[in-house]
Amino acid sequence: MNEKAFWIAFNQVPGIGPARLAALIDVCGSVEAAWKAPIQRLKEAGLDRRSLESLLAMRRSLDLDVAWQRVVQSG
Secondary structure: OOHHHHHHHHHOOOOOOHHHHHHHHHHHOOHHHHHHOOHHHHHHOOOOHHHHHHHHHHHHHOOHHHHHHHHHHHO
């Protein structure tokens, strides 16, 4: 999976902006690891309940391959 797909995915998560994403990357090591991190690790990064729930919902509903293909096709 292209790392940019994970950046695109995080961009769609309500409640996770640049500061929270930076904290997630600091704790998890990469944007991909942050996307795939277990709940406890996400909490360690300082996500509040609302942001955590938004991220988990997006992980369940978003097909990263499809999202990435849309970006590629749109140029």
